Amino acid sequence: MNVSKPFHSAFKLQRKSFYSVNELIVFSKSISEDIHAFLIDWFNDNLYVEVKTSGSTTGAPKLIQLQKAHMINSAKATGSFFNLNSGTKALLCMSANYIAGKMMLVRALTLGWSLDVIAPVSNPINGIDTVYDFCAMVPLQMHNSLNEMHKVKQLIVGGGVVSKELEHKIQSIPTSIFATYGMTETITHIAVKKLNNFTEATEKREIQSFYKLLPNISINLDQRGCLVINAPKLSYEKVVTNDLVEIISEDEFKWLGRFDTIINSGGIKLIPEQIELKISELLANRFFVAGIPDAILGEKLVLFVEGEKQENLLGQISQLKTISKFEIPKNVFFLQKFIETPTQKINRIKTIKLISSTC
Numbered sequence: 001m002n003v004s005k006p007f008h009s010a011f012k013l014q015r016k017s018f019y020s021v022n023e024l025i026v027f028s029k030s031i032s033e034d035i036h037a038f039l040i041d042w043f044n045d046n047l048y049v050e051v052k053t054s055g056s057t058t059g060a061p062k063l064i065q066l067q068k069a070h071m072i073n074s075a076k077a078t079g080s081f082f083n084l085n086s087g088t089k090a091l092l093c094m095s096a097n098y099i100a101g102k103m104m105l106v107r108a109l110t111l112g113w114s115l116d117v118i119a120p121v122s123n124p125i126n127g128i129d130t131v132y133d134f135c136a137m138v139p140l141q142m143h144n145s146l147n148e149m150h151k152v153k154q155l156i157v158g159g160g161v162v163s164k165e166l167e168h169k170i171q172s173i174p175t176s177i178f179a180t181y182g183m184t185e186t187i188t189h190i191a192v193k194k195l196n197n198f199t200e201a202t203e204k205r206e207i208q209s210f211y212k213l214l215p216n217i218s219i220n221l222d223q224r225g226c227l228v229i230n231a232p233k234l235s236y237e238k239v240v241t242n243d244l245v246e247i248i249s250e251d252e253f254k255w256l257g258r259f260d261t262i263i264n265s266g267g268i269k270l271i272p273e274q275i276e277l278k279i280s281e282l283l284a285n286r287f288f289v290a291g292i293p294d295a296i297l298g299e300k301l302v303l304f305v306e307g308e309k310q311e312n313l314l315g316q317i318s319q320l321k322t323i324s325k326f327e328i329p330k331n332v333f334f335l336q337k338f339i340e341t342p343t344q345k346i347n348r349i350k351t352i353k354l355i356s357s358t359c
Contacts, residue, residue: 006043010086010112031117034096038105042068051099053184066099066187073233074187075107077214081192082154084134086112091135091152093117093124098343099184100136100158125151138344139166142177149175156180158188160345161273162195164280170196181211181255185239190217190231191253213251221247226259244271261348263291265299268326278322279303282313286338289329290352303329304351306338 006021014031018024021043029036041049048065079085090113094101101120108115116132118124123144124137128151135152137145138159143166149155150173158180170177177196182189191211213219217231222240229239244256257273264270272289279287285307291299305313318328339350 007109008086008112010114011109012114013108014116015114032096034101035105035117038096038102042106042109049102051102051184064185066184067236070234071103071106071187072110073216074103075110077216077233078103078107078189079111081214082134084111084113084154088113088133089130090115091118091124091128091130091132093120093141094136094138095120099188103188104136125149136180139163140344142166142170146170146173149173154178156189156192157195158182159343161276163283164277165284167195171198179211183239183241185235186229186231187234190214190229190234210248210252210254213253218250219245219247219253221245224259227253261290263289263299263301265291265294265301265326266297270301270327275301275323275327278320278327279317281320282316286346288346288348288351290348292352292355294330300330301327303332304338304355305332305334307334307336309334 007018007024011018013024013027016027018027025036025039025043028039038049047069048067049071050063051066052063084090084107088111090104090108092101092104092115094104096102096105104115107113113134116130118128122140124141125135125145125148128148131151131153133153134156135154136156136158139157139162140160142149142155142157142162146169149170152175155175155177156179157177162179173196175196176194178192179195180189181191181193191213193211216233217229219230220228222228225244227241227243227245229235229241231239242259244259246254246256248254255273257271261272262269263272270291275289276287279289283305285305287303287305289301289303292302294300303313303317313332314329317323333355335351335354339347339354341347
């Protein structure tokens with residue numbers, strides 16, 4: 001990497017300081033092959049890093065080039081937003097094979113953090129004595145760490161939706177917890193929303209799930225009502241997503257759902273993510289709703305639940321005050337285990353095919 005100072009002088013990895021890039025790269029091999037491979041890429045002469053997208057927000061997965069200068073800008077924006085200066089103690093408990101893990105490394109290198117790395121397990125802070133200033137987790141990791149969350153001062157959560165049940169559980173936790181909105185193309189999050197520690201004055205407004213933009217980012221909608229992101233310090237081109245949003249103000253938006261998952265049932269357009277939010281009050285298990293072919297309706301709304309069968313679930317759903325008659329699933333399917341993507345998200349298409357093959 002052609003810069004006079006390849007990493008911040010205060011940077012530490014596993015509590016160890018380094019005097020050269022080579023020393024850091026050699027040491028990283030003892031921690032993780034993924035971290036070792038990324039650092040080799042980060043410090044080579046290329047101006048970019050090649051990263052594979054998830055495909056969840058902008059289309060099919062693909063290999064893209066992220067400019068290192070843009071990644072550094074993203075790191076600085078996060079540091080500024082969360083007030084994380086040099087000397088910050090941070091924990092990396094996600095795989096460095098994906099953008100979320102890579103960016104924790106870039107933030108530490110750029111901002112001068114002391115970064116500890118552990119395996120990306122489901123309960124990452126179990127048994128740890130250190131109190132960290134900053135950490136990133138997926139919802140499952142946060143769920144399994146609730147009893148020890150006091151060990152993290154600020155937490156960002158990404159890679160999945162935080163259920164209403166989990167949101168209720170974190171309200172009394174002193175950790176400042178934020179959900180993130182972003183993707184590989186925007187070099188992780190471009191907006192965050194507060195999930196807990198509300199005051200009476202802000203509670204009603206914040207609970208409505210408004211995302212607040214990080215600095216130097218603007219947004220608008222395309223003709224479909226999907227989010228278009230203009231982040232010149234992170235991407236040379238505008239990023240057109242498949243996410244349906246409502247713009248609240250110049251720096252706030254509300255996420256509604258996915259354009260490509262809309263269900264047209266008898267002429268009624270249903271947004272699965274909005275329905276799932278309502279149903280989440282009843283279900284602790286993983287679940288999702290989807291549309292499957294129907295001779296009369298074109299598509300009918302059905303519910304998929306991971307785990308053992310639950311009696312009269314549809315009856316309970318129909319009693320929810322927030323749900324309309326069109327949003328009540330026509331059928332419910334229980335599966336012992338959902339099919340997952342490499343990043344442990346639910347692979348909805350393949351999971352639906354499991355049912356289709358048995359019907």
